Amino acid sequence: MPGTELYGAEERQEINDVLETGMFFRYNHDAQRNNIWKAREFEAEVCKLVGAKYAHAVSSGSTAVQCALAAAGIGAGDEVIVPPFTYIATVEAVLIAGAIPVFAEVDETLCLSAEGIRKALTPNTKAICLVHMCGQMADMDSIMEVVKEHNLILVEDAGQAMAASYKGVSTGLWGVAGAYSYDFFKIATAAEGGVMVTNDERIYKLADSYSDHGHDHVGNNRGMEQHPVIGFNFRISELHAAIGKVQTQRVPYVREKNNEYKKYLMEKLGQVPGVSFATIPDPSGDSATFLNLLLPDTETAGKVVAELNAAGVGGFNYWYTNMYHFINQWDHLKEMRTAARLGVEKFGAPQDYANLDIPKSQEVIGRLISFGIRVTWTYAEIDTLIEKVSAAVQKVQQVEA
Ligand SMILES: *Cc1c(COP(=O)(O)O)cnc(C)c1O
Numbered sequence: 001m002p003g004t005e006l007y008g009a010e011e012r013q014e015i016n017d018v019l020e021t022g023m024f025f026r027y028n029h030d031a032q033r034n035n036i037w038k039a040r041e042f043e044a045e046v047c048k049l050v051g052a053k054y055a056h057a058v059s060s061g062s063t064a065v066q067c068a069l070a071a072a073g074i075g076a077g078d079e080v081i082v083p084p085f086t087y088i089a090t091v092e093a094v095l096i097a098g099a100i101p102v103f104a105e106v107d108e109t110l111c112l113s114a115e116g117i118r119k120a121l122t123p124n125t126k127a128i129c130l131v132h133m134c135g136q137m138a139d140m141d142s143i144m145e146v147v148k149e150h151n152l153i154l155v156e157d158a159g160q161a162m163a164a165s166y167k168g169v170s171t172g173l174w175g176v177a178g179a180y181s182y183d184f185f186k187i188a189t190a191a192e193g194g195v196m197v198t199n200d201e202r203i204y205k206l207a208d209s210y211s212d213h214g215h216d217h218v219g220n221n222r223g224m225e226q227h228p229v230i231g232f233n234f235r236i237s238e239l240h241a242a243i244g245k246v247q248t249q250r251v252p253y254v255r256e257k258n259n260e261y262k263k264y265l266m267e268k269l270g271q272v273p274g275v276s277f278a279t280i281p282d283p284s285g286d287s288a289t290f291l292n293l294l295l296p297d298t299e300t301a302g303k304v305v306a307e308l309n310a311a312g313v314g315g316f317n318y319w320y321t322n323m324y325h326f327i328n329q330w331d332h333l334k335e336m337r338t339a340a341r342l343g344v345e346k347f348g349a350p351q352d353y354a355n356l357d358i359p360k361s362q363e364v365i366g367r368l369i370s371f372g373i374r375v376t377w378t379y380a381e382i383d384t385l386i387e388k389v390s391a392a393v394q395k396v397q398q399v400e401a
Contacts, residue, residue, distance in 0.1 A: 003188040003247040003254065005376050010249075014038065014242035024238050027212075027222040039241040043195070045248040046180070049163065050170035052197035054204035057190075057241055058211050061159040061181020063234035064194030065093040068155045068177035069129070071198070071206040074099055077347040078126040081152075083112045084327035084361050085318065086131040089181075090157045091333065094129060098343030102350060103327065105360040108279040110292060110368070111138035114146050116360070122350050127153035132161035132171040134370055135187070135258075135289030139281040140166040140174055147175070155179075159194075162187055163251050165285035172197045177207065182244050187258075187289050188251050190244030193236050211235060257375045258288035261382060265291050265373075268386045274300070274397050278368065291371040293389075298366030300396055305369060307392035313385065319366040326365050327356065 018024065023032050026039035039057050046055040058064050074080060076098035082091055084103045094101045102125065105116030110133040117128060128147065130138055147154045154175025158164070161171045162180035172178025177200075180186075182193035196207050209216055211234040214227035236244075269275050269291075278292035295301040298319060305317045318326045327333070334354035336345065371385070 061194035064179035114142035188247035
């Protein structure tokens with residue numbers, strides 16, 4: 001799955017270009033940089049890959065979500081619907097914006113469902129921060145219906161699903177703005193980094209300024225120009241962008257291999273009684289970074305994971321394992337343990353985070369076992385995985401029967 005599996009000479013060459021000039025800053029210094037603009041080239045590669053009009057590279061996927069929320073005008077006191085199954089960065093970004101996360105149910109797509117969103121709406125709902133989980137995509141037709149019906153702002157955290165799409169439109173491009181992560185574990189990495197994408201020039205310009213203390217970057221004369229908004233520093237360095245550029249070029253190959261292996265795994269493991277899979281709303285748009293198994297119930301899934309771990313196989317269940325991707329593990333959030341005071345403490349939330357009523361999410365995430373798909377696998381390794389998973393599932397169910 002991770003881009004780091006395919007790290008090689010091209011990355012070293014791109015990094016070396018930057019080391020030769022010593023120009024690590026993405027703006028200005030034209031004379032010294034020898035016409036090397038890695039951040040710009042990285043952004044152009046992302047636009048090409050996902051079909052976005054604008055891409056803006058920043059320091060992380062988390063700050064890309066922050067930029068997307070800010071540029072979309074989401075701030076103090078706004079209710080934002082989020083899933084309870086995501087990397088916690090999504091929820092943190094909403095909290096740091098001064099906004100109020102409101103948790104809605106996910107379903108077998110592992111993403112927010114339209115039904116879940118409808119139930120979580122209040123008169124104060126302003127936006128949805130939709131997360132495309134485990135390399136797959138949400139069911140966009142039904143979600144766009146709710147978005148339009150209730151005139152909501154849609155922001156997408158596609159941190160785990162860059163290069164995934166639904167009916168030909170990339171994740172991240174369905175709403176006002178979207179975010180991708182380029183951390184060490186994603187389909188492509190910049191060592192650390194993230195990218196915000198949008199098709200709206202106004203949103204792009206806002207994010208561009210917001211991520212660099214409000215500078216408008218007009219005329220490549222940073223520092224002397226206008227400052228349309230107050231911002232902060234979420235800049236990416238030229239070194240990180242250099243890696244991100246090559247890694248983005250590798251994505252079509254990685255995605256193709258991932259899909260080939262995932263299809264094979266699903267075909268074989270689909271024959272094992274008790275095994276089904278997370279719903280993929282558009283299988284042709286899967287980035288296929290994860291194989292997502294659903295077992296009959298949480299208890300069985302937990303036992304199967306224990307068997308797999310004993311057999312040295314790296315599948316994990318987010319509900320049992322402290323993977324930090326599910327609300328059950330977010331005690332600091334439930335108890336609102338914060339460093340600085342957050343907007344939610346002042347404005348209040350329409351739900352009690354410590355006692356959320358989310359039976360569907362509990363049931364689905366409890367049954368889920370995910371496997372990272374590795375682009376460097378051989379078929380012999382995949383067959384061994386299939387054997388071990390089948391054996392574990394069968395053993396646990398025989399004991400139960
Ligand atoms: C990885 C991830 C992030 C955070 O990205 P970083 O680059 O690590 O900051 C945000 N959201 C989701 C869904 C992620 O998987």
